[in-house]
Amino acid sequence: MDHDPFAELKKRQRELWASFGPTATSTTPVAAHLVKFAAIAPGDTVLDVATGTGVAAITAARAGARVKALDLTPELLAQAHENARIAGHEEIEWTEGDAEQLPYADASFDVVLSQFGHMFAPRPEVAIAEMRRVLKPGGRIAFATWPPEHMVGRMFAFVGRNSPPLPSGSAPPPQWGNLAVIAERLGARFDSPFFERGVMAYPSLSLSHYRLSMERTIGPLQKLVERLVSEPEKLAALRSEFDAMAEPYYYDNVVHQDYVLTRAHAI
Numbered sequence: 001m002d003h004d005p006f007a008e009l010k011k012r013q014r015e016l017w018a019s020f021g022p023t024a025t026s027t028t029p030v031a032a033h034l035v036k037f038a039a040i041a042p043g044d045t046v047l048d049v050a051t052g053t054g055v056a057a058i059t060a061a062r063a064g065a066r067v068k069a070l071d072l073t074p075e076l077l078a079q080a081h082e083n084a085r086i087a088g089h090e091e092i093e094w095t096e097g098d099a100e101q102l103p104y105a106d107a108s109f110d111v112v113l114s115q116f117g118h119m120f121a122p123r124p125e126v127a128i129a130e131m132r133r134v135l136k137p138g139g140r141i142a143f144a145t146w147p148p149e150h151m152v153g154r155m156f157a158f159v160g161r162n163s164p165p166l167p168s169g170s171a172p173p174p175q176w177g178n179l180a181v182i183a184e185r186l187g188a189r190f191d192s193p194f195f196e197r198g199v200m201a202y203p204s205l206s207l208s209h210y211r212l213s214m215e216r217t218i219g220p221l222q223k224l225v226e227r228l229v230s231e232p233e234k235l236a237a238l239r240s241e242f243d244a245m246a247e248p249y250y251y252d253n254v255v256h257q258d259y260v261l262t263r264a265h266a267i
């Protein structure tokens, strides 16, 4: 990442995401949806960008694909290795790296996936250009993102407005859930995108259980809470705001997290 103006931010992100593992289990049904939506077939060459603990990569391998996967965070990649061993897919190639600088040759993959991953790279135009570069012409890009008007998009906006500003030139992650923005970012390098929606069920015994679980595993929120430990009144006010935001999504002991899937073909 020499000469990368965002190297410092990415270093922080790598540390922030290290605690994500326990929450990744909840994303396994989304991975099944994404792999089906991407029409992954046996023999397809697939790249999973920002794979985390490998849920989408391993699901694609179970569908018969030949899979490579990349993430910034070594702690999560160690868990991905272990998940692959348990699932019997030790052939998956895991690489520590950056979505904005993919270490793969042009036109290497039939499918490029990202599940709630590339949306955290600071420069959308750089990440999408890289994902297109490594796709074969006619290959598919398919990704899951959080719409800004629903629970997780609102949570990242909440974290954003209560944290130090992002370096200039970086885009807030929830923009990746806006269909018009997605279409614009895919631009002329892809055909017209196809969208589908889903709801990720996050089981929780109470709203407080949900908030605590997010505070312990979603690095940017964890950091925000750590910054406020010496200001208990501020922290209590923020926690109340979080609970009020999450309350409409919590019923039947589940937090309903709406997501959007996008699919397009490289031109």
Ligand SMILES: C[S@@+](CC[C@H](N)C(=O)[O-])C[C@H]1O[C@@H](n2cnc3c(N)ncnc32)[C@H](O)[C@@H]1O
Residues within 6 Å of the ligand: 010, 013, 014, 017, 020, 024, 027, 049, 050, 051, 052, 053, 054, 055, 056, 070, 071, 072, 073, 076, 097, 098, 099, 100, 114, 115, 116, 117, 118, 120, 121, 122
């Ligand atoms: C919400 S987690 C999603 C992980 C996984 N795809 C899943 O669905 O469980 C976000 C992931 O993005 C990774 N990430 C953030 N910025 C990245 C970047 N610039 N390049 C590669 N990975 C990145 C983090 O390390 C983390 O694993």
